[in-house]
Amino acid sequence: MDLPALPQRMYTLGEEPPALKSISYHTDDLKLFTALRRALNADEYEELKESKLVVFIKFKELNFG
Template sequence: MDLPALPQWMYTLGEEPPALKSISYHTDDSKLFTALRRALNADEYEELKESKLGVFIKFNELNFGCASRLVHYMLSFQLNIKKNLNTSLV
């Protein structure tokens, strides 16, 4: 796979502004996956699908557009519990 030339940095390394939106926000864009399929050949697309980013492609193929946001939300807001509150409801 030939890598395209990357643009020059717009910001000094370490001084770039914080990201306002996460990858899960942009995976709701239906044009993104269409453009991705056109840009990559079949082998490259399958390789990307089997990578860690592949979960977003699989969600899109299964029409779970909101699932990527849900997963991001659940992983971002995990609770840090100090006590073990293992109680049974018997």
């Protein structure tokens, strides 16, 4: 089996720039959550709720800021 070609690394390992914003900053966009709900059918959404991403879904459903 041939391995796919990977893109060149942008940063040297250990010298990556610091994250400017946390993942919770990006999950606070109502448009993103709405678009996700529209893009998935009911079965796909339930499958997503059974994944490790459920914490973000629960935050949004509970209006946790």
